[in-house]
Amino acid sequence: xxxxxxxxxxxxxxxxxxxxxxxxxxxxxxxxxxxxxxxxxxxxxxxxxxxxxxxxxxxxxxxxxxxxxxxxxxxxxxxxxxxxxxxxxxxxxxxxxxxxxxxxxxxxxxxxxxxxxxxxxxxxxxxxxxxxxxxxxxxxxxxxxxxxxxxxxxxxxxxxxxxxxxxxxxxxxxxxxxxxxxxxxxxxxxxxxxxxxxxxxxxxxxxxxxxxxxxxxxxxxxxxxxxxxxxxxxxxxxx
Numbered sequence: 511x512x513x514x515x516x517x518x519x520x521x522x523x524x525x526x527x528x529x530x531x532x533x534x535x536x537x538x539x540x541x542x543x544x545x546x547x548x549x550x551x552x553x554x555x556x557x558x559x560x561x562x563x564x565x566x567x568x569x570x571x572x573x574x575x576x577x578x579x580x581x582x583x584x585x586x587x588x589x590x591x592x593x594x595x596x597x598x599x600x601x602x603x604x605x606x607x608x609x610x611x612x613x614x615x616x617x618x619x620x621x622x623x624x625x626x627x628x629x630x631x632x633x634x635x636x637x638x639x640x641x642x643x644x645x646x647x648x649x650x651x652x653x654x655x656x657x658x659x660x661x662x663x664x665x666x667x668x669x670x671x672x673x674x675x676x677x678x679x680x681x682x683x684x685x686x687x688x689x690x691x692x693x694x695x696x697x698x699x700x701x702x703x704x705x706x707x708x709x710x711x712x713x714x715x716x717x718x719x720x721x722x723x724x725x726x727x728x729x730x731x732x733x734x735x736x737x738x739x740x741x742x743x744x745x746x747x748x749x
Contacts, residue, residue: 511629511699511702511703511733511736512628512629512630512633512664512667512668513618513619513622513627513628513629513630513660513663513664513667514622514627514695514698514699514702515660515702515740515743516614516615516617516618516619516659516660516663517614517618518614518659518743518744518747519562519569519570519747520569520570520747521569521570522570522573522610522747522748523603523747523748523749525570525572525573526573526603526606526607526610527599527600527602527603528572528573528599529560529572529573529574529575529603529606530575530593530599530600530601530602530603530605530606531599531602532575533556533558533575533576533593533595533602534593534594534595534597534599534602537556537595537596540595545595545596548579549595552579552592554594554595554596555592555593555594555595555605556577556578556579556592556593556594556595557577557578557579557581557590557591557592558575558576558577558578558590558591558592558593558606559575559576559578559582559584559588559589559590560573560574560575560576560588560589560590560591560606560609560610560613561573561574561587561588561589562574562610562613573606573610575593575606578590588613589609589610589612589613590609591605591606591608591609591610592605593605593606607655607748608653608654608655609654611654611655611656611658611659612648612654612662614659615654615658615659615660615662615663615666616662616663616666618663619662619663619664619666619667619670620666622663622667623667623670625692626689626691626692626695627691627692627695628667630667630668630670630671631671631683631686631687632687633668633671635675638668638671638672638675639672641664641665641668642665642668642669642672644728644729645661645662645664645665645668646658646661646665647665648661648662648665656741656744656745656748657723657725657726657737657741658725659740659741659744660737660740660741661725661737674686702736703732703735703736705739706735706736706738706739707732707735709739710735710739720735720738721738722734722735722737722738723737723738723741725737726738
């Protein structure tokens with residue numbers, strides 16, 4: 511595995527619902543005619559800028575949502591989205607989910623690169639090129655769901671490694687690759703792999719048929735099993 515799983519706050523689903531309802535409440539008194547004048551060109555969705563606030567211990571404190579009718583570009587700590595106002599809080603939270611998952615993946619990739627918590631530098635140039643062909647580009651208009659979070663983070667890490675190699679000498683690359691990985695990083699990846707394989711084998715022993723989503727079927731089996739397990743954990747957090 512190239513990188514760890516991006517951290518998904520356990521209470522993210524509930525915080526998105528709370529944030530959606532709080533934002534929608536400001537429009538409760540709006541008439542349909544008023545909404546048509548204000549939001550007709552936005553398909554009755556309010557463009558918003560969102561951010562996540564965390565407690566000192568790393569737990570998610572709240573999701574912040576504010577109107578963005580001028581469609582300003584988000585800062586690095588924000589993500590842009592849109593939210594239905596004439597809808598349930600659950601529907602509003604679902605409107606925010608893709609942008610939030612994208613931000614989590616992109617932010618995780620930046621942190622893994624800064625901390626050196628990845629193995630992209632061990633890949634050959636051919637393997638780098640193959641990964642860039644295998645993983646979608648995740649353009650801004652592409653929706654991001656649970657199966658995409660890890661792939662998007664990996665894609666950004668590999669893109670950065672690819673770009674670094676284009677402008678560095680062989681000597682510089684050797685020096686960069688000689689840097690020590692963070693302590694415990696490889697053990698963390700191995701522990702995750704072993705746990706995912708154990709769960710896979712246990713399911714088979716119980717007569718279940720384990721499922722690897724289509725997005726991971728072109729990966730080696732061991733990697734696909736880990737990615738599938740990560741997706742199940744992410745999806746379970748939203749149930």
